[in-house]
Amino acid sequence: MTGALVLLRHGESTANQAGTFTGLLDVLLTARGEEHVEQAGRLLAVHHVIPDLILTSTLQRAVHTADLVSDVLGRDIPTTAVWELNERNFGALTGMTKAASLAALGDAEYLRLRRSRDGRPAPMPLRQWLTLRRSPALRGLPRAAVRRTQSFADVITRIRPVLRDRLLPAVAAGRTVLVVAHGNSLRALCACIDDLSDAELAELNLPTGQPLLYRPTGAGSLQPRGGEYLDPAAHHAAALVAAEGGT
Template identity: 50%
Template structure:
């Protein structure tokens, strides 16, 4: 049996709605120029580590697919297969979707805002049915099952779908010795870290993953992480960026 492969996690580069400090969720904005630069820097970091994935998984949303494309161009290996998977989509933020964080914090108060945004089991009120129908008709979700676009979702719900994806896809490739890159979102990657590291509710609630900073996992033969929490390729820059995310209220 070959040694397990390596898994690299990357949160997509900054999107246009990230830059406006809005709840993006299942909306599909493009990367900003800064987000494209983050993707390119991530590609340069992978090149410096001689890490070339054999498979790249993204979500169904364009900000992850574009991040992967830019990164692979920097690596000089654009033929690596890129596989979109709705299970890696960002969390549905329900009625908060598209809203400005600062305005919603003022309107809801810190306790409700934190419960809906950061708690493990809390989910915002569902988005209006018209907005849900519009999302389901959008190109990003064409042909996907109804569960790919939910009216609202808790982080616990994201963990459930990501855990299934881990067992059905990632474990198999890693056991076969493949090196895999996952380009996801703040919440889908937090969910995957919950599965990999067996994080407690409190640990996953406090976890922040910054955009554009590659996080590397190496595994024992039974696919336990050698380092709990993984290792950022640029740890100092990643810690600084994660602290900024935390100061802004979290991923």
């Protein structure tokens, strides 16, 4: 049996709808987000890409997305929450609207913090950070799981072992794995899979609710480079994300 890896950004959340920096805030899916996830589940069924297991982040917008996909497929798919798949912590930007952040930072700094590999926002205020650590989705996780701020490079560092130690071995063993996570944790995973340059990374945008498929090669890597969307309309959705300022 040939395995596969499918990446799925959770459905539209209330924070996506509001245009805010969400990060580790544990927000809900919108009704439209739920509909898009159900469509993603039907796409998986039509293409006969049925997961043997699902990995999600610990945040409820990802967990709920995974549950909806399983419901559409009519299967009780083993699902594991992995904190390394959580969204990037945007530090002091968390909860701010992207429009307000852009106005405060200016174009160049806003772009550097959002899209570069090494840009790191100012740390989250201590009181906000302590409250975040006590939230149900993050309570009890190691300190490394809830930093006060993160660069994109920090996300890549925590994602790489998940790819190496869990995803690639499972796919090589013929299993189909669905990873349900977030815009930046999935961008980090793509960066590891495809060895993306800084320029390629800056241009990568992943729309919500669109399954992205990779197949294994005989050499232990994944193909095609950049993956393949099951829905061709996903490219248009990705362009809309880019027009709004990026994932």
